[in-house]
Amino acid sequence: MLDTLERTDSSSPTDERSWWSRPCGIRELLWIALPLIASTASWSMTSFVDRMFLFWYSPESMAAALPAGMLHFTLLCFPIGLASYLNTFVAQYDGAGRPEQIGAVIRKGVQFGAVMVPLYFLTIPLAAWAFQMVGHAPEVQVLEVRYFQILSFGAGASVVSAAMSCFFTGRGKTTLVMFVEIGSCVLNVVLDGLFVFGFCGEWLEGITGAAVATTASQWFKVIAYFILLWKPARGGEFGLLDWSRDEPGLLGRIFRYGSASGFQVLLEVGTFTGFTFLMGRMGLTAMTASTLAVDINALTFVPMIGLGTGIATLVGREIGHEDPRRAATATWSGLVIALIYAGTMGMTYFLVPDFFLAAHAMGMEPTEFEEIRVLSIFLLRFVAFFCVFDALNVVAVSTLKGAGDVRFIMVVGIVFSLILASLAFAFVWLGQIHVAGLWLVMTSWVILLAITHWVRFFTGQWRQKNVIDPA
Template identity: 45%
Template structure:
């Protein structure tokens, strides 16, 4: 047993290697989770109507930005495969193509700001709630450019395996966001009492702070070999290649975001209490979602690097190891959601008006049982879809998105509008949908078509064959040495 555990931990792309890459990302996302948790907590203290508006407004913003985000953030896979193939001079140019594409998407995104109130009224939300949602959306959408730019910049660091820099930038931005949340929501230290809009302004400022931090880091002379100065030039063949592999990823992000947003907007038609309870349950769910998300991005990077070096066995090992870690974490958390849910709700109840929160509590506790039922499958979805992205299997991911993503909104609409179903039916649909997604990506990964896929130029792939052969020899030697050490 000890021998197997040591091999699982120490071998190339084993648990130690996966965690070394993933933990900074987990900390990075966790800092934003804490920020979002506190942001919702402050808004519950300020006004429960405000927290009912935040998640639908934020999800509409995410849905409209998601295609561009999925496209430009795919530079991470290009960077990882160029890094694995030892073609670092190609990394600067691909970062540049991501930035050019980001600029292309900004004008249409900004044009949605005046339409905000109409969008929320159009889906049947009450005028009071639609007004709150529109006010939040109009400020939050000003961060769209920062979201796109920082996604490309983060891809430079994550694709190379430097997730610590991403952690430091994200953590610093989250701290700034957290402080500004308190000051801007409640009007402290000379800040205006902005309430819902104050929360949106705090997030927008923090997002642009990230862009400035990444610019400062990337200006260092130690990155000269990556030719970041070449990022200023349009390189049409590379841009088309990024579009070819990244656009399906972007469409899948859009479809998944649109499906989930449609689900939330339909839940909003069930009333303010149902919306607020769902929002709080999803906010608590982020505790189960964020660590597997960090592991997923780590898997995308490791699979990309190992395939760039023509070492598919290591890439496969990285994915399975990440899933084992994610399963252990989500399993523990699922048990806690079922048996000690009040631990996760204490902070919300501490500062809220007693009657307003007490009305939500039983519903939120019930919804957390659904979260417990699907969180392992959500981790499965994240890990194995991340592995497929690292290989370049984005067209399969797109096909899954086209087929699966409309299901939660369509079934929720049919159930609520035609059969009088309520909140519980909606969450049953969401749970079954999440479980199905996880199983689909697991089966695709097991089939193994991804092992032969690459996103970088064929000439680079051929040049890296020699690297792959030498890497295979090195892996055999390392495994042999590890076995001797264990003995």
Template identity: 40%
Template sequence: MDSVTDASSTNPYEPSVTSGPDYSPSDEQSWWRRPAGGREVLTMALPLVISSLSWTVMTFVDRVLLAQQSGDAMTAAFAAGTVWFSTLCLPLGIAMYTSTFVSQYFGAGRNDRIGVAVWQGVWLALAVSPFLLMAIPMAPALFRLAGHSDSITELELIYFQILCWGGPPMVVAQALASFYSGRGKTSVVMVVDTSVAVLNLALDWIWIFGYLGFPAMGIAGAAWATVVSIWIKALIYAILVLQRKHQIEFGTLAGMRFDWPLFIRQIYYGGPSGLQLVLDVLGFTVFIVLTGRLGNIEAEATTMAFSVSTLAFMPVWGFGMAATILVGQHLGENREHLAARATWTSLVFALGYMATISLTYLAVPDLYLVPFFAGDRAADTHAAVRALAITLLQFVAAYNLLDATLMIFSSAIKGAGDTQFVLRVSVVMAISLSVLSWMAVEWLKLGVFGCWTLITLWVWVMGVVFLWRFLGGKWRTMRVIEQTPPDLSGTTLETEPALP
């Protein structure tokens, strides 16, 4: 299908909607009320923003509580948690991409395909679970390569090996959550994720410090609190998805079967999305590990700055998820102009949020840093870490707007199925970040400010690249679902769109 163009459009990349089969008088309403306008995007995105913030606040408070014990515990939790997440990125990215299939099927009115699409993500999670657990015995050799101090390495091992038990349910929960997020029922995702985050924080308080009769377990208690909460989240989503009304309308029980053609299609499109997540997180992980070699103060300040920056990043992740879902739904309806409009509207919200949060980083950085110093800390270390962290937050403020641009446009083209391009860019950029980080630390000896200048430039380049790809418009002709109802009893893919 060719994308619609109109030379008279005020925006050359958003086609006119004043004529043609997609035209509706409602398209001429205000920016807020029109289709794919402010109200539609915010209704979709706000629950996802709150859901993302719940995870962010959970991990943020987790590190704050550990910082009250020691800076080493906080640093170890951040580094080990980042490595753990990197082991999940491939299957988690594919499971997350299930929402794109759900959104396009939903937009196309193919409710009978939604249940089976969700379960292909679950079967993937179960298939990779043994491999996720294999990271436990491999952890000692992995963390010794980082070259961190013995005290930090010991804490990293404890935290990482416990977290590994939460990997399988994490992927299962993400696949099941796509049943709701892909259909735009994001308030359900918000309620579940927020409730689980509150549970996690309560368990953190009890198990880290030893309240209500439990022993004080420190960093191990923080890890077990996360694992227990993730298992409970997976169970909640399973119960919700298998409600009888969903079995009838969306085939959530009948679809609990392995569908080879659909499974392959989800791997084909979701695999690059997962690999992109792997590469992006891997690049950041290498950056964090190498920065940790500069010294404990540099490592601790970097941990604080990245922890605080997630307060900006994760809500924009919610807007990015909304862009993915809305692009998928509107492309499923074959209304590319609304998919484009939803993307631009999402960008407006994301940039507005990022600009506001960046100003607070510059004006009142202690608003975010004070909680890290609530414990009994040496005064000289306190002052040195605080001063460096304040400077690093200025770097975060410098790249935040391009980070929002990167997130929104990469999410939009993934919602269409343009995941191969996303993967190619991520391969080049992740390798570049890793190699340049090593050169900055080990060869050029640029120090912590040189490393942070590098990460800032890296984000700027990524933002520009994905903006360019979106403006190119190739995503408009893409679909991840079959265009005509297929005979899925066999393995032929003849009714599917050509794979790009």
């Protein structure tokens, strides 16, 4: 089937090698993507352990961590989406054989991140107002505000490290990124264990300690990437310290394409944040069960982000090399990997949901956990379908982003998010908010996004896109 698709996808002769060994095939994609999958899996594990420790400490703490963390990440989405899109610039310059421009791209991304560091401090006094507007229980609001305010001190570091990492991911040098991300994860988990349960003093106990641990781990990544970039910066090959090599209009192109990418990420995550806030209006049990379902789904979705970065890197490289046929091969390779992984995870969510709830159950009395367990298992039925279409969407979006077709993605995000927001407001106005209804709407939203982006891929318009000017 895949060979047929490739033959119909291009007038070029079909590569006789297998899908495993051909250029941009499964083997090459896995070589680039596996370290990234390990990196993003470490994010997922960090979040999972974070909230599991908080759940053991108190269910209110975990219930507060999801909406506060989602609001924090929503505010990060645009700048991180912009900074992460430097990966496409680096990949296309690398494919075009113009490494001297890569340093200018990274330098501008780091400067942008540095500007964002103090700007995030301005969100700290707004936290109390924001969570008061949501209408969660007062004891949960206090924890939400505290968690959000502490995370704000590490927000700018997340943007800076995202820009720095593109120097390696865009060139396919993903192993170093894996070690940095895993190191950050290990640091976060160790500090969580020390702080959350009060081993370092009561002032760091609970949700306060979890937020401090996360903030410290973000600044750890900035320091690690700075050390790794020092040698290539002194070497001069990539122009990291040579302002004279900057292309005219480069900053404008970075903001034009990166802003569209960042806005698309903001729309999708913002919509999901609104979904979690609505869940919070339905009581502690619904909020806790939804938090568990989202955390468990992250075990599938977050590794897909790493796969998507690998796909975007290969697509960007081949677009820069003016070979869209191989870029399409990278997409089909990514599709195979995504379907195998997400399909397997979806089956386990459906067939053995208690396996994923066992660790959380250890932190509560069985009678207290039973109501949460029943609702969580019900929600995992939705997650089983949700995660597969989410993976399909990641593959298609990564291809379009790797080529530079970000405006289409942004427009689709605007239209679909407006539709979903309208439905949510209608439910609130009619007083008809139900757990199953909200999850059904969210699942339908992801399915429609996946279908729309794949239709765009099949039109082939992405083949004529690029983000770099001709040499």
